[in-house]
Amino acid sequence: MTELDRSELREVSAAVLAVTAHLTVREVLQTIVTSARRLLGADYAALGVPDQAGSFAEFVVDGVSEEQWAAIGPLPRQHGLLGVLLSDPHPVRLGNIQEHPRFEGWPAAHPALTGFIGMPITDGGDILGGLYLANKPGGFTAADEELLRLLAAHAAIALVNARLYERGRELSIMEERNRIARELHDAISQKLFSLRLTAEAAATLLERDPARAASALGTVRQLAAEATGELHAIVSGLLPPELTGDGMDLALRKHVELLDRVHGAAFTFASTPLPRLRPAQQEAVYRIAQEALHNAVRHAHASTVDVRLTGLGALVVLRVADDGAGFDPGEAGQASRRLGLASMRERARSAGGRLTIDSGPGGTTVKLEVPADA
Numbered sequence: 001m002t003e004l005d006r007s008e009l010r011e012v013s014a015a016v017l018a019v020t021a022h023l024t025v026r027e028v029l030q031t032i033v034t035s036a037r038r039l040l041g042a043d044y045a046a047l048g049v050p051d052q053a054g055s056f057a058e059f060v061v062d063g064v065s066e067e068q069w070a071a072i073g074p075l076p077r078q079h080g081l082l083g084v085l086l087s088d089p090h091p092v093r094l095g096n097i098q099e100h101p102r103f104e105g106w107p108a109a110h111p112a113l114t115g116f117i118g119m120p121i122t123d124g125g126d127i128l129g130g131l132y133l134a135n136k137p138g139g140f141t142a143a144d145e146e147l148l149r150l151l152a153a154h155a156a157i158a159l160v161n162a163r164l165y166e167r168g169r170e171l172s173i174m175e176e177r178n179r180i181a182r183e184l185h186d187a188i189s190q191k192l193f194s195l196r197l198t199a200e201a202a203a204t205l206l207e208r209d210p211a212r213a214a215s216a217l218g219t220v221r222q223l224a225a226e227a228t229g230e231l232h233a234i235v236s237g238l239l240p241p242e243l244t245g246d247g248m249d250l251a252l253r254k255h256v257e258l259l260d261r262v263h264g265a266a267f268t269f270a271s272t273p274l275p276r277l278r279p280a281q282q283e284a285v286y287r288i289a290q291e292a293l294h295n296a297v298r299h300a301h302a303s304t305v306d307v308r309l310t311g312l313g314a315l316v317v318l319r320v321a322d323d324g325a326g327f328d329p330g331e332a333g334q335a336s337r338r339l340g341l342a343s344m345r346e347r348a349r350s351a352g353g354r355l356t357i358d359s360g361p362g363g364t365t366v367k368l369e370v371p372a373d374a
């Protein structure tokens with residue numbers, strides 16, 4: 001490679017800096033194309049990044065005016081010589097592009113090309129795109145090819161960075177989606193379940209026992225208000241409203257009393273003084289208790305459900321025991337569409353706690369142990 005003069009160095013360094021500056025991918029690619037054209041002294045330059053549909057996700061050009069570009073028409077497809085360049089990781093340097101066996105012509109308004117260099121932009125074995133230069137007085141040299149290889153390497157870095165960034169963004173959107181699904185499941189669906197049952201009870205009581213019907217409607221109103229509060233907390237990423245007011249044990253006691261009122265089984269609650277948990281841990285205990293209770297209501301057909309919160313040194317132990325039908329926790333955990341058990345496990349894990357589920361013909365006991373921080 002011949003030595004770069006000062007202005008060439010400046011061009012290369014501008015292109016390299018563009019990759020590290022916080023520009024959009026398109027701006028980086030445009031800088032690289034413009035630098036490539038100026039450095040090699042070519043009339044035209046382009047950089048293409050193929051898409052899955054046989055066209056180009058990005059196609060930036062330099063040396064073509066807006067009007068010319070508009071007159072040329074739609075983006076090129078990945079056929080002919082462009083197709084070769086996108087499947088073969090070697091550069092192509094031609095005195096006259098029309099002599100290449102795969103040359104297939106160009107649209108009517110396209111400028112006439114003679115000399116040509118195509119340089120693949122690669123990442124390991126993957127071809128990410130190509131840099132294309134055309135029409136240099138005197139023709140392209142081996143030194144031009146080397147310079148272009150350098151610029152293509154920087155285009156590759158920009159493209160790989162952009163992909164990583166996009167992947168990271170998709171992941172965090174997915175995580176947020178999962179979080180919201182879990183929160184909606186844990187916080188809202190059981191409230192609505194209780195609400196529906198209470199509304200049905202109110203409807204059947206209406207004629208027979210208006211006073212009890214009125215009290216059931218009071219519960220309906222309370223449940224609806226709670227569901228609204230929960231929804232607000234989920235949307236704004238806040239703690240469950242019950243926990244911000246009362247603290248975990250009182251909130252859980254109230255919840256158990258409500259279930260005792262709404263559902264057929266007898267619900268009992270007992271607690272001892274507890275070591276102080278972080279808010280996120282309190283939330284985990286509360287939500288796990290709610291889901292265990294909800295499962296006992298929906299699946300166990302239990303006649304009694306007992307909830308205990310016990311402080312054992314630095315440990316908080318939650319125990320939710322029903323005397324219902326029981327199930328096989330190992331098997332139920334595999335049922336992929338179900339959220340409840342999976343969410344309990346996930347919450348226990350992220351709170352640094354341990355969850356065990358004992359179940360058999362005598363009923364089910366869900367136990368959670370969470371260590372308070374020193």
Ligand SMILES: Nc1ncnc2c1ncn2[C@@H]1O[C@H](COP(=O)(O)OP(=O)(O)OP(=O)(O)O)[C@@H](O)[C@H]1O
Pocket residue numbers: 185295296298299300322324325326327332333335337338339340341342364
């Ligand atoms: N206390 C329980 N008694 C009897 N069966 C239970 C109990 N808890 C869970 N199960 C069984 O385990 C299965 C999985 O529970 P899980 O909470 O994961 O899902 P789900 O309650 O069916 O649905 P959701 O996703 O709304 O919670 C339940 O469908 C039920 O068959």
Ligand SMILES: [Mg+2]
Pocket residue numbers: 291294295339340341
């Ligand atoms: Mg469930």
